Structure formats: C-alpha cells, structure tokens
Amino acid sequence: MRFVLANPGLDNRIPSYKDLERTEEEAGDRPKWDNKAQYILTCVGFCIGIGNVWRFPYLCQSHGGGAFIILYLILLVLEGMPLLLLEFAIGQRLRKGSVGVWRSINPYLTGIGIGSMLVSLLIGLYYNTLIAWIMWYLFNSFQNPLPWSQCPLNDNGTGFVPECQRSSTMDYYFYRVTLNSSTSIAESGGIHWPIVVCLLAAWTVICICYIRGISTSGKAVYVTAILPYIVLTIFLIRGLTLKGALSGIIYLFTPDINELTKPTTWLDAGAQVFYAFSLAWGGLISFSSYNPIHNNCMQDAMILTAITGFTSIFSAVVTYTVIGFRATENYDSCISDNILTLLNAFDLPEDSITTSNYEAAFHHLNSSNPDIVFGLGIKPCDMQKLLSEGVEGTGLAFIVFTEAIMEMPGSPAWSVLFFVMLFCLGISTLFGNIEGVVVPLKDLKMLPKKWPQEAITGVTCFIAFIISLLFAQHSGIYWVTLFDNFAGSVPLLTIGFFEMIAVVYIYGIDRFNEDMKFMIGYKPSIFWQVSWRFTSPLVVLVILVFYLVTQSQEELTYLVWDPKSDQFPSLASVPYPSWINLIIFILAGIPSLTVPAYALCRLVFVYFKKTNN
Amino acid sequence: MLRFSLSELLQLLKNFCFSFSGKMLEKILILLCLTSAAAGQLCKPDASDGYKVRLSIKTALGDQAYLWDEKEMFLFRSTMAYAMRGQLNQQFDVSNIIVCEETARVSFWFVVTSPLNTSNLVDKKSVEEAVRKHRNRINSAFLLTDETLEFEGIPRTLEAPFTPDTPPWLIVFGVVMGAVVAGIIVFIGFSVVQKKRKKNKKTPEDEDSEEEESRGKTMENGAANEGVYNMSFTDEERFTRI
Secondary structure (H helix, E strand, O other): OOOOOOOOOHHHHOOOHHHHHHHHHOOOOOOOOOOHHHHHHHHHHHHOOHHHHHOHHHHHHHOOOHHHHHHHHHHHHHHHHHHHHHHHHHHHHHOOOHHHHHHHHOHHHHHHHHHHHHHHHHHHHHHHHHHHHHHHHHHOOOOOOOHHHOOOEOOOOOOEOHHHHHOOHHHHHHHHHHOOOOOOOOOOOOEOHHHHHHHHHHHHHHHHHOOOOHHHHHHHHHHHOOHHHHHHHHHHHHHHOOOOHHHHHHHHHOOOHHHHHOHHHHHHHHHHHHHHOOOOOOHHHHHHHOOOOOOOHHHHHHHHHHHHHHHHHHHHHHHHHHHHHHHHHHHHHHHHHHHHHHHHHHOOOHHHOOOOOHHHHHHHHHHHOHHHHHHHOOOOOOHHHHHOOOOOHHHHHHHHHHHHHHHOOOHHHHHHHHHHHHHHHHHHHHHHHHHHHHHHHHHOOOOOOOOOHHHHHHHHHHHHHHHHHHHHEOOHHHHHHHHHHHOOOHHHHHHHHHHHHHHHHHHHHHHHHHHHHHHHOOOOOHHHHHHHHHHHHHHHHHHHHHHHHHHHHOOOEEEEOOOOOOOOOOOEEEEOOOOHHHHHHHHHHHHHHHHHHHHHHHHHHHHHHHHHO | OOOOOHHHHHHHHHHHHHHOOHHHHHHHHHHHHHHHHHHHHHOOOOOOOOEEEEEOHHHHHHHHOOOOOHHHHHHHHHHHHHHHHHHHOOOOOHHHEEEEOOOOOOEEEEEEEOOOOOOOEOOHHHHHHHHHHOHHHHHHHOOOOOOOEEEEOOOOOOOOOOOOOOOHHHHHHHHHHHHHHHHHHHHHHHHHHHHHHHHHHHHHHHHHHHHHHHHHHHHHHHHHHHOOOOOHHHHHHHHHHO
C-alpha cells in the first residue's frame, strides 16, 4: 500500500542523513550509552517486570497451559516484535524522546507523545507503590521468625485475633498490618505511615539511580537487570527439590486445546504481549535515541523478543514449582487434620488411619456411622482447588509465596532473596518509566532549561511522591487496582495503535524503509512490511475493540477485604461508587484522547493565527 | 494397660483365692468391690468435675514413640498429684487421681478426689488451674507438647509472638535511606564542584572571546566611517597576556 497522507515540511523537521553522519563523528550534548550491553540490559530490565512473575504464569495456567504458551509465542513474534522494531528504529533515526519524535513527524501528532508521558506518569505512580510494598516486606524479612508466620494474641491472651484466626497469618499481615485496608474505596481512613515511609524510600532510590539520567541508571542496570535471573535460577533449583514441585509444573503445562477456541484467551494473550514489551510508554523510543546511528536495531528487536519469551516461560516454571509445593503442603495438612478428627471422634489408635488408607477408612466409617461423620464437618481436600488458589498479582507475591517460603528451611534468607528479586524487577522497569516522563517534560519545555538533570529528576520524584500519597491511605490497595486496570490497559493500546498509523501512513513506510536501509544496511524483509502495514495494527485494533466492548458490558466491581462480609476470608465483590466513572475517565480517557484533542487544539490555534494575519 | 471390668476382676480373684481362708478372702473381696464401685461412680465420661485427656504420642515422637502402658499411666497419675499438690497445698497422692474409660487412641477420663475425704471430688476449676500452672512440667514428663497432650476443655496459654525492642525493619530502612541520601549528597556535591572547576577554566577564555566579539562589532560599525582597522597587533597582545 502506497497510501501516505500529505506531510509537508517533514524534511525540515528531521535531521538528514548527512546531519546524522556528522553528529556521529562529533561529540554531542546528547547522552550516549557506554556500551551496547548497557543498552540491551536497560531494555531487558524495562521489558521484564513484576508482571512476568505474577501475571503471565496465572494467564498461562488458566488458559490451557502448554497451548497458551504456543499462542503467546506466536503473538510475541507477530504483534510484539514489529512494534518493538518500529519504536527502536524511529527513536534511533530521529534522535529524540517520545514527544520530540512525534513532533518531528508532524506537529499535529505531538499528542501521541503527550499521551505516552501521561500514561508513563500514571503507571509510574502505582508501580512505585507496588515497589514500596515490596520494600516493606524486604525490610521485614531480616528477622527470624518471619513476622507473617504468627498471629497476634487477642486481649485476653486466650486466643488469636479473630480476623487472623479466620483467615490466615499471611492475609492478616498483608491486609491489616501492612496496608490496614478499609472496606471500600470511598473510605479513605487516613494515611498509614509505614507505607509513607516505604514510598519515601522507593522514590529516593529511584531518584538516586536516575539522578544523572542514563549515565547513572545505565550503571544501575548491571545489577537490577542481572540479579533477577540469578535469583530465579536459585529458586528454580530450590523449587525443583521441594516436594510437590512436579505437580505444580504439570498443572501449569497441561494443555487444554479447547481454550484456544475462546476469544478471551486470544485477547489475554495479545494484551499480555503488548504490556510485556512496555510499548507505547515512550521509554523505548528515548533509549534508542541514544544509540549510534548505525546500530543494528533489527537484531536488538529480535534479541529482546527472544529474551522476553524465554524469561516469561522460565519465571512461570519457577513460580509453579513453588505453587505446587505450597498446594501439596496444604493438602497434606488438610488430610492430617481430617485423620486426626476421625481418630479423635472414634477413639481409634493413632496408626490405624494413615494418608495411604485414608480414603478407604473414611468410606468405611461413613458407611457404618454416617451421622457421626456428618456431624464432624470434614471438608474434602481438593488438590486442584489448592493449586488454583490466589495465584495472580499481589495475592501471589504477598500471600502464596510468603506462605511457601515460611515452610522452607532458612526462610528469612529465601524471603530476602525473593523480595530483592521483585525489587530489582520493578525498579528496572521504573527506569524506563521515569525516562518516559522526564524527557518529554524537557522536550515540552515545561521545566526551566537552566536546571541541571539532577534538579529535574529530584523535582519530578518529589512531586510524584506527593501524588502517590494517595496510595498510602487505608483504601490504597483499591486505588492501585483501579490504576492497574484502567491506566495500564486502554490508553496503551490506543497510543500503540496511533503510533503505528503515524509511522506507516503519515511518516511513510517507504521513507521508513529507506531509513532502515541507511541505518542497518538492508531493507527489512517482507515479513516486517506485512506486519507493519496490516497484521500488527489489526491485532491491536481488534484487542482494543474487544476490550472496550467487554468492559462496557460488565458492571464495574472490585474486590474488598471485609471481615464482616459473608465470603470472608475470600475477598468480597463490591460495585464501585458512581463517582468512580469520573476517575476512570481521567485515567483511561484523557491519555487516549490527547492525540485527537491536541490535533484539534492545534488546528483551531493555527486557524485563528491565520485569520488574525 | 489391660482393661478390667468388675466381673472379670471378681472372677480372677475367685480363681486366685481358693488357697486362702474364706473370711480373709471375703474381706478383701468386699474392700475391692467397694473401692472399684466407688471409683466407678466418681469417674465416668462427661463427669462434671472430670477432664478428658488425649495423647498423640506417635505424632509427636514418630520412631521414638514409647508404648503407653500402666507404667506411663502411673507416671500420669503421679504428675497430676504433683500438680494438685502445687495448686492446693494438700497432700495429694497417686490414689487421689482416678482414671477410667481408656481407649486405644490413648485417651481417658480422670477425676481428682480430695485427700481429706476420698468420696469428694475436687472441683473442676481447681483442677484446670493446676493443669495450666504446671502445663510445661506435665508436658515435659511425657516429652509431649500442648497439642499432643490435650486436656479437652482447658485452653492453652498462648505465648505472645516475640517482638524485639527496635523493629528490625526500621534498622534496615535506616541503613538503606542513609546510603541513598549519602549517595545523593555525593552526586550533587560532585556536580557542584565540577561546575565550579569549569567556571574557573572558562573565565580567562571568556574575557578573550568577549573582547574579540565587541571589537568585531565596533569594526563593523566603524568600517563605514573609519576604514579597515588592523587587528593583528592587538590580537597578539591579547594572546601573549596568557
């Protein structure tokens, strides 16, 4: 398709090939990577985040295991890789951050850059809150016994606090001690100061790592990008030696071909690929703009895709060995409890019922004395149910994993390792995030030019810290979930779609191919041409439309921790208050609509200027 | 421990006592009947002043579990007598602890009779307090714990979770924040020092370039009026100053 929209003045706005060769020889003002490894590690750290550990394994298992992995890998190559190369190449060619790139292509498209900046800001706010929680758990792991292994006593000293007794020590520690969560998003309940302290720690760590831009963050990624892999390997070895690990892995990989016929599976796979690559955040464009002009970005895109795919599967395996271990432990203790109940009720000698003959003994006793057995209230122990419990998101890290770690010998060490890994995963993603916020602010000239990089970073981090105190309230967890669901979904898909349209049809795919030939020496193959023009925009559009349709049909509900509800200790599903629609519009609507809104405003502004002249 | 019912006991005694004189035998029999009958009446399941005890020896000790026999029962009764002595300051004896309804689970009921009057039972409350006070000693006599040596109806005294004086997380937080703040100060200080050095280097060069610019300007303005001004000598003067 040779369809390209008219774009006058493009050559004046972008550096020509001669300019690029010249700036390559001169030492410029623009920051540069010390070496290629720094660039690759920064991109790997950016793409591999906490979501790889706590979102992908859950999706994999709930959508048919092995079948989902194949689908995911296919979509990774068809949808993710072309978009990735697009962002790399356009950043490397135009040598500007996200706002600068879109402004160079056409001033009316600056809205894409502004949208990216807003999305990065909103995501960064709640992402750093997750890191603050991780830091809290990390700080509290340096003690034996771990604080989430015991319930506090009630006032009499005769028993445990009922909220802890009815749920579990890990639930109580997370929802009550760490967060002190209220029962609804409307009840703010004041500020919970341990979270404020951890937020302060999180934002100051980010501030110091990014204080001089990529010259400091580029050194930090040597640790934050490599350490998670080391810890994952250690956990893999530890996990495989635990009892019940294999049952977890089998549960993960058991393929269910029927799942591939459901549209939600495809939707989830496509969305996960999109988020996995941190596309449309603006950070990748920025990072690529610091590359030398003839850097082989196609190779980089393929390397990054391979690493992302491998890491997702690797972390899924590790996660499920631990989940399998925990489920087996819980199953064994459930059986032991039932055996004890039967022994006590019928006064049988201790060895008469063991785990191997439990079923037979239970049936025998049930047939001979059904009413007594019924009166005991024995719960059946279901391994499948235990394997499917709470294996996503914060529930995975702070409840399931902490429980599993408590059972391992030497638990404080494992806890420290685990939370250090999550911390590194989170903070390396946050580097890309803050790049996607600070560089557009500089491009938009919203901060004084005289300010050094240190001051810009400091002020941005400070303002972000003040705003993120929203999440330090007692209702903070519900706000985090809200941001996660709305700020991190629709706007990214919209902006990604606009990016592709802008490059292929406004910048011109022919010009883009010429640029690729100039930069890497050859024109991209037919696979890339078809993907950029048809496949990737189509996939993103389909996901976006389906997502909007399914969201608008559902009633908006969220899960709350309410000790007074009937479903306690499970989270209760409660509808959102009506004013939440305004908040959702701010989170999802405003970043998505900046693209047309800015174009419209500029149109009006130019028209008025013309009429005045 | 072997379970005896009243009739079996009597049968055994009858078989054993043929050699003894009739009157002696009768007296012994009557005495035994009375005590066992009395004991039977005092100790029964769901007695108002009795407690059910349940032991899980194999769960607690695994391979090193000991067999529960009448020696262990004797130990139990003497331990309970010890606990009652500690509680009520009266001369409790092994015979004051009466046990019945033993099962293969290893569970049984026991009641405590008062040493002053063996037909009266000590009330439930005192027994409970005695057990709670001496729980540790009773447990350790049998190498068991609160869960594996259960007294049904007597709640455990729970240990409060250990809370250190300074929360450990505060220490780690202090270390991390101290390192980060020190790092920030170092970075900012470094860049301030670097800027000062750059300024000092620039100032003599700055003066030169400024003078050249201003002279260039005056030359442009004055060229129309005054003709070409020869720059070479004055330039060299500027350079030699360094």
